[in-house]
Amino acid sequence: MNTTTPAQAPLKLAVVLASNREGRFGPVVADWFLSRAALRDDFAVDFIDLGETELPSALSYRPGPEVRAVLDKVTPVLDGADAYVVLTPEYNHSFPAVLKSLIDWHYGEWQAKPVGFVSYGGMSGGLRAVEQLRQVFAEMHAVTVRDTVSFHNAGAHFDDEGNHRDPAGPDAAAKTMLDQLAWWASALRGAKAVHPYGA
Template sequence: MDINTPDHTSPLKLAVIIGSNRDGRFGPTVARWFLSRAAAREDFDVEVVDLAHADLPTALSFNPSPDVRTELGKVTPKLAGADAFVVITPEYNHSFPAALKNLVDWHFAEWQAKPVGFVSYGGISGGLRAVEQLRQVFAELHAVTVRDTVSFHNAGAHFDDEGNHRDPAGPDAAAKTMLDQLAWWAEALRSAKSVSPYAG
């Protein structure tokens, strides 16, 4: 097979972004739950982008310093190599975290013509207001957001001290639906780009 021809029998590369870097964040608990579901699938090869491990400045630059290039090196290759994304986000003040917006804004081509799914958590709204705003942001970047999400309302009450969901049937089904949609879009877009580059 020509090395320039994508192997459509290979797993799709899925980047899972943990969108909060706040001290005491609940994100890792939600992430561990979701990653265990994603890892059980044969159609995805999963890689994690944890924003607590990247220190990107809020002052964007077209000519970043060596220190900033080092920080970008922790995340940019993972985004560029991904066929699809899942963003795990809390809701802060009716929106999503600044660290997540910063990651988005440091990149452009890495998001184009790729699908994005969401796992959100929070209080009574379950992070859904953050997701609705993220849909607008990703549309501007020529990404495709899948309809179905996984949402944890009053998230802390639904997980035990070991990070296990107390009643996993509902969120398990929601995760499967979202990942099925994500896989369909990722494969469709990967196939389309192998025929003709995206003209965004």
């Protein structure tokens, strides 16, 4: 007999890899982060790779069958999540267009849920993309956590097997971000159980 109550059940965490460029470095960072998230007993993790999801940028109130097929895979994961981690590179001082498409194709799924960020890039480590995403997710009624995991000149920090050359710093940053995400996700899940958001 399962005696776990909804409040005690693991939090559902949806990790979104935002890069879809050919030759992208994102999967290396994603594998690293997913291995850290897997060590947590408080999260059950789902993974969405936008490089493998043909999501068009043109929005429609009546999406065609091809778009509907994509949304039928992605939307239930986003809707069922208690929290999100967006793993994003920085393209031209911003975040990838495919990520904006994912955000814009959804609305209620994001509401009253926390979002954390893992970013990577050159000198900025993707932090300019993260700052813009904070504004976008605020419009979605989501809560972004303060601390991020950021990889400056990311390619130089991982070996050929995808291991970080000096993991202490990023491991600590990931723990801090996931701790904050867990607190917000648990608090908001409990609050919504008592009083649905927007009701």
